[in-house]
Amino acid sequence: MIGQLTGLLIEQNEADRCIIDVNGVGYVVFTSNRTLARLPRPPEVARVLIETIVREDAILLYGFAESYERDWFRLLTTVQGVGVRMALSILSTLSPDEISTAIMTADKATLTRAPGVGARLAVRILTELSGKVASLSDSIATVVVPEGKDKGSRSQTAQTLSDALLALEGLGFRRVESQPVVAKVIKRLTDEGKGSELDLVIRESLRELAR
Template identity: 60%
Template sequence: MIAQLTGLVGQVEADRCVVDVHGVGYLVHASTRTLAALPHPPEVARVLVETVVREDAFLLYGFAEPAERDWFRLLTTVQGVGAKLALGILSALSPADLAAVIAAADKAGLTRVSGVGARLAERILSELRGKAGRIAVPPGAVLPAAAGGGVEADALLALAGLGFRRAEAQPVVARIVARLDDKADLDVVIRESLRDLAK
């Protein structure tokens, strides 16, 4: 299996590039984030690679950093997330952003990615919540507030005022808000969150 390529950057397209290693051009599919990080052709680049062998193809997926490759591997373990969609998610969300979205159970953050509907977003969140901890969140990454504020953001502010850390409270509040289908009053969310956090 090919794990890394170091060679001259050749043709760069919207979702792939060619890396020339001693005269052999390897077609590497990559996120827009990785493609943007590559030096201008024909400079030398080092690309981390995930090799995927199928019955009808031998495909290479390239990454500028290990965290992006790790997230690609995790995303493609979710039913309904193929390599192409995984790259689309990684084009829209950096590894730090994706870690924050998973930690916050931010379904809206995932559904903003083209090709990810509400049902698939829920599956990604539920399947990766326990696995995402294996990938370190880069220093300085901040968990996002709930999209557009609302009950979840207000509940987090209230709990912070009561001395609960955001990283501790956010998953609990997000779970409760999701269970109540965003229809709960603020006091109900706070009361149930306190009950869960007290356990």
């Protein structure tokens, strides 16, 4: 199984794939538009995380610029009716944070923005993934607090994130707009060594949202 590729990006299809040359072997890698946009222009060295899908007639490689998007790809494909191509379509249309927010708020309309996702499939996604909201918060916290930090820090960050979102929701802010702001604020405060006390996070988030 291939978990990562680092090589010369020799071709980039604007639709859904690229070719990466690793020691003379060109690997066709399917990606979302989001990952394609983050790759360098050919011919330059690129690194992508790989999810290998083995079928009877082919071995397919799906590439991601970050582990957060790959985790969402894996999670989406656990839903009945969501195949690998559909998962890429969703990730090309919605960011991981938007998907997370849609699931936490049961926002069916947001999910149906992705091509091929009708009302029935959107409901199925919400139903099958709604019970995983806690793990989704932990995933966001992992982006804010890297894997190298202790698990307790990520757990505390996830709790602060959740509490701040609830507080802002009570003030009239929708999660879809406040979640990326709160995550950004927590990361900035953590990087600056100021800590991430709830009241400070809320104050800084309100300042950002006011802009």
